[in-house]
Amino acid sequence: MSNKVIKYILILALAIIAAIVIFEFVSNNPDKRPSNPFEFNVDNYKAVDETLISYKETRQIAIKDGIPGAIAFSHGQLYLLVDDYLQVILPGGMEVFKRKLSEKPNCIAVDRDGFIFIGFENRIRTYDKVGIEINLSEVASDKSHFTALAVSDDLIYVADAGEKQIRVYDKKLQQKHVFNGESGVSDVHGFILPSAHFDLAVNSDNELWAVNPGLHAIQNYSETGRLRGFWSKSSFENDGFSGCCNPYYIAFLSNGSFVTSEKGLVRIKIHKESGELSSVVAAPEKFSNGTKAPALAVDESDNIIALDFDRKMIRFFEPK
Amino acid sequence: MSKLQSRRQFISGCARYSLGLTIAGVIGFSLTNASSQQWLWQIDPFKCTNCGRCATHCVLNPSAVKCVHAYALCGYCDLCGGYLKPGHIARNTAAENQLCPTAAIERKLIEEPYYEYHINEELCIGCAKCVEGCSSFGNGSLHLQIRQNICVNCNECAIARVCPSDAIKRIPADEPYLIKGGFEHGQTL
Amino acid sequence: MVRLYKKHIPLKNHNNIFLGLIFLLMTVPTQIAHSQQQRFPKPEFQTEYQIPETERPNPRAPFMEYLDLFLLLAVLSLTTWLVLKKRSRKWILWVSVFSLLYFGFYRNGCICSVGSLQNLTLSLFNEGYSVSFTVLAFFVVPLLFALAVGRVFCASACPLGIIQDLVIVKPIKLSPWLQKSLGLFPFIYLGLAVLYAATGTDFIICRFDPFVGIFRMGAEFHMIVLGISFLLIGMFVARPYCRFVCPYGALLKICSLNSKYHLSITPKDCINCKLCKDSCPFDAIDFPTDEKENRASRKDFWKFVFYAALIPVLMFVGGWAVSGSYKLLSSAHPDVYLANLLVSQPELMQNTENLDIETFMSSGKTLEILVEEAKIIQEKFRFGGWFLGAFIGLVIALHLLNQVIFRKRSIYEANRGDCFSCGRCMDYCPVGKPEHPFFKDKPEMVVKS
Numbered sequence: 001m002s003n004k005v006i007k008y009i010l011i012l013a014l015a016i017i018a019a020i021v022i023f024e025f026v027s028n029n030p031d032k033r034p035s036n037p038f039e040f041n042v043d044n045y046k047a048v049d050e051t052l053i054s055y056k057e058t059r060q061i062a063i064k065d066g067i068p069g070a071i072a073f074s075h076g077q078l079y080l081l082v083d084d085y086l087q088v089i090l091p092g093g094m095e096v097f098k099r100k101l102s103e104k105p106n107c108i109a110v111d112r113d114g115f116i117f118i119g120f121e122n123r124i125r126t127y128d129k130v131g132i133e134i135n136l137s138e139v140a141s142d143k144s145h146f147t148a149l150a151v152s153d154d155l156i157y158v159a160d161a162g163e164k165q166i167r168v169y170d171k172k173l174q175q176k177h178v179f180n181g182e183s184g185v186s187d188v189h190g191f192i193l194p195s196a197h198f199d200l201a202v203n204s205d206n207e208l209w210a211v212n213p214g215l216h217a218i219q220n221y222s223e224t225g226r227l228r229g230f231w232s233k234s235s236f237e238n239d240g241f242s243g244c245c246n247p248y249y250i251a252f253l254s255n256g257s258f259v260t261s262e263k264g265l266v267r268i269k270i271h272k273e274s275g276e277l278s279s280v281v282a283a284p285e286k287f288s289n290g291t292k293a294p295a296l297a298v299d300e301s302d303n304i305i306a307l308d309f310d311r312k313m314i315r316f317f318e319p320k
Numbered sequence: 321m322s323k324l325q326s327r328r329q330f331i332s333g334c335a336r337y338s339l340g341l342t343i344a345g346v347i348g349f350s351l352t353n354a355s356s357q358q359w360l361w362q363i364d365p366f367k368c369t370n371c372g373r374c375a376t377h378c379v380l381n382p383s384a385v386k387c388v389h390a391y392a393l394c395g396y397c398d399l400c401g402g403y404l405k406p407g408h409i410a411r412n413t414a415a416e417n418q419l420c421p422t423a424a425i426e427r428k429l430i431e432e433p434y435y436e437y438h439i440n441e442e443l444c445i446g447c448a449k450c451v452e453g454c455s456s457f458g459n460g461s462l463h464l465q466i467r468q469n470i471c472v473n474c475n476e477c478a479i480a481r482v483c484p485s486d487a488i489k490r491i492p493a494d495e496p497y498l499i500k501g502g503f504e505h506g507q508t509l
Numbered sequence: 510m511v512r513l514y515k516k517h518i519p520l521k522n523h524n525n526i527f528l529g530l531i532f533l534l535m536t537v538p539t540q541i542a543h544s545q546q547q548r549f550p551k552p553e554f555q556t557e558y559q560i561p562e563t564e565r566p567n568p569r570a571p572f573m574e575y576l577d578l579f580l581l582l583a584v585l586s587l588t589t590w591l592v593l594k595k596r597s598r599k600w601i602l603w604v605s606v607f608s609l610l611y612f613g614f615y616r617n618g619c620i621c622s623v624g625s626l627q628n629l630t631l632s633l634f635n636e637g638y639s640v641s642f643t644v645l646a647f648f649v650v651p652l653l654f655a656l657a658v659g660r661v662f663c664a665s666a667c668p669l670g671i672i673q674d675l676v677i678v679k680p681i682k683l684s685p686w687l688q689k690s691l692g693l694f695p696f697i698y699l700g701l702a703v704l705y706a707a708t709g710t711d712f713i714i715c716r717f718d719p720f721v722g723i724f725r726m727g728a729e730f731h732m733i734v735l736g737i738s739f740l741l742i743g744m745f746v747a748r749p750y751c752r753f754v755c756p757y758g759a760l761l762k763i764c765s766l767n768s769k770y771h772l773s774i775t776p777k778d779c780i781n782c783k784l785c786k787d788s789c790p791f792d793a794i795d796f797p798t799d800e801k802e803n804r805a806s807r808k809d810f811w812k813f814v815f816y817a818a819l820i821p822v823l824m825f826v827g828g829w830a831v832s833g834s835y836k837l838l839s840s841a842h843p844d845v846y847l848a849n850l851l852v853s854q855p856e857l858m859q860n861t862e863n864l865d866i867e868t869f870m871s872s873g874k875t876l877e878i879l880v881e882e883a884k885i886i887q888e889k890f891r892f893g894g895w896f897l898g899a900f901i902g903l904v905i906a907l908h909l910l911n912q913v914i915f916r917k918r919s920i921y922e923a924n925r926g927d928c929f930s931c932g933r934c935m936d937y938c939p940v941g942k943p944e945h946p947f948f949k950d951k952p953e954m955v956v957k958s
Contacts, residue, residue: 006681006745013738020735021717030847030865031857033482036372038421038447040456042406164553189433192552194395195459214397214433234399236407243457244397264401264457288871328916335767336656343652343764346629350645353632358571358641369871371864381727391560396552434552436561468568472617472725475624476712481843484868490638497565 042265045236046284052238054270054279055304055317057286061093062313071307071314073297074110078305078314081105086118086131091299091316099131109149109156111171117156119146124158124173137173148199152206155223159198159210164191166200166210168223179225181212189215194244203252211250216241218250218258218275231275238269239277248293253302261306263293268306268317281317282306358493361477365463365500367487370448370455374464377479378446384471385446385464385479387424387439390500393461396434401457402450403427403437419453421445441467460500468496574643577616581647581666584608585654588661591932592772598932605665605674613668618721622647622662623669623757624714626699627706634707651757655764659771662761663751663929669720670751674931678744680790688792689908691753692927696904699756700897708889710842714756747790751929766926775940779920780954782947786921788937793927798918809913816913820906827902832894839883839890848883851876 066083077096080087084104088096107119116127122144126135145162156169168177182190192214200210208221217232233240241247247260257278258271268281281304291310298304304317374385405419413427424443428436446464454462480488584604591600625648632640651662663670705711719736722728742749751758774785839845847869851858861867939945943955
């Protein structure tokens, strides 16, 4: 091989090296990197027909001083659990009062008379209208993990995700009943809780409805634990619930319709009493990607109040 | 030996001793900061955003990053967000219903209605598609870890360089994994 | 929290239980929150199903790293003996093949001495990282050997060097000025590598290592091409990476220049047979100086003074120039790059196609914080740039100065800085081999040797 040929080879190889080094240096910059070829894509299910959406978002209240945990609406006031504080605010955002609680709370409900019931890890405490603690229950069980609370005219229902049970207390915080949702009917399993979350709500007729998330079902129980009815629907489409822990939160409109919120494909919808989809409150595009399901409350004029954990704000949705 | 040579040797000797002292200094100084601790690369599952780069940027092919299953966190759901494709047609093991591009997740009925999900690491490419599905629809029991028996422990991890969330860090080799739900020390989150 | 942990309880303070307790107390609230989040009702299986443990296959046993170190020491000691006493190119070659297979193909090129200097730098500048003893030893041992006996590490321990050594086909001679000028680059590369490692930006030596992809039998396509290109050049310009790129080679060179012992081409006295003249593929043999050069050297005194005076000037200019280009240098840091990008093109913040931007936006970190962090990194580059620039200036100035220092030589000898101790030249030397064809018609020389 002549020296001339060698020289050309060397120059070529040098040029290649220079090109590769520059390429490697530049191509790896954050704006030049490829997108995810394995993207988990649920965009197809995010689109919601505009005519289905019956609510519009009107305003938000940002929560600045802590991590929000739960929300309730009663007597024209919003009851919030933020870190280990109970905060009561007017819908306009003005603070009524704020109280430090003795431990970290999980869930809250307010009864007709304005008494505040707060569920902690494994017990309930009662507070009066201005947030003074007046009663507390026994510790339910070491395994207990209370995640939701609902009050009827004379009973308190607690969703205990740790024991996979619903506990029924009277207003003096004496436990009356406890049941695990098993009905004896072969195709209806007890509560299947794939995650540490379990929600329930009481409608205006004092009926208890609990979510059975493992079955994508919403079930109606008597206070003694007799299954009186249920509906369920698994679907990625708007008409049902997706994933393994949905619906995550439920609430009731005054006409008895269900308001549901979901995680994964984050959305808020209204289902009729029969379970049929009625309309959509907030489509997935309203929420950040990968957020938790928003907690729900409904005010006296059927406005839906959602607690967005990701954006740390209270979001108000009003009928169009 | 000529005068010139001995001068050269003298200079060289001086230089040698000063270099030796410098190296000794570097050793001494480094020893204050050195330990018998060896380091490995690992993913902090709480920082990971499932971007898919673990599958594409590892120097090994398939990647040393695999999906691992923290069984203790799993809901054993029938409707598994990490196993089934969004909009799956049926809840069964048919390939068209599976989310995993390499069908590396094995599903086994334990008892109604509970299913166990197991990762076949031979097939797993560490793409985190199931991790994203599991963390958005499920409990996040599926997550990525660098398999230390596969990882060649590059001096600089090629994935760490492009990780958008800085989730890949050097960790002490005596605790080579950061499995969800059971970090021995109060690390992360 | 990982970072916090390290800050409060540095690894060397294992015994500081008190601090540890305080730290644990501080973390209690978050840990409770954490356990609550993770605590959940496990399915109650009717069957005897036991929830399996997540498998944790073990990494390579830590003692294996000491085996690596032991083998490094063994290879270096053996090579020293082969170079100085046994004088056998063949055996050096076999040892080097072993190293290539072990450190290269079996150990996949990590960790190597060349890259270890970055680990050392990182550990000195980053309190969260402490270099391990083995890595420190990998860095220091070859340097100590170089100080004692020359670059035996290059000859038979460094897989990067050996793979190039094995592909030499037809080495061409480079003109001395080209060889000397290209020989400056390793020092610049060394300085850059230290700066990038110290600022925690990147391990550029590892990133641009052309051969590690070949050892692993897999890398991105362009990195394989890079390795092949180096090998292609290496067929004609022997060991191009070692001579003109390798930053660790720059350190070895300095040590080897002042080594106590060194390979010598001839076992006894040089008989100026010139047989070894073309034996070195690396142009690392210094020839005897001729009379003309000897005479010319005397005129170089004022040049010497001039170049010596140039040292501080070049150091200052270098420091000023490199420090001034801190923006360019620091843009290799991903945070700095991202901050620059988002400041110059704020509309990109809405870009959900870009993973890095999307991840940053959803991290909850504000652009202000990112810009603040980027500024801190840039300041490090500006500060470090002075040292890097001064170092580069010093290297260039010394290089110039070296050109006017004249060393009179009467024999053929290995250039201690450039010689890799590969031992090729030794095979050419007829001294001590009376049966060598060189002596056929000059029997009187045998006696001399």
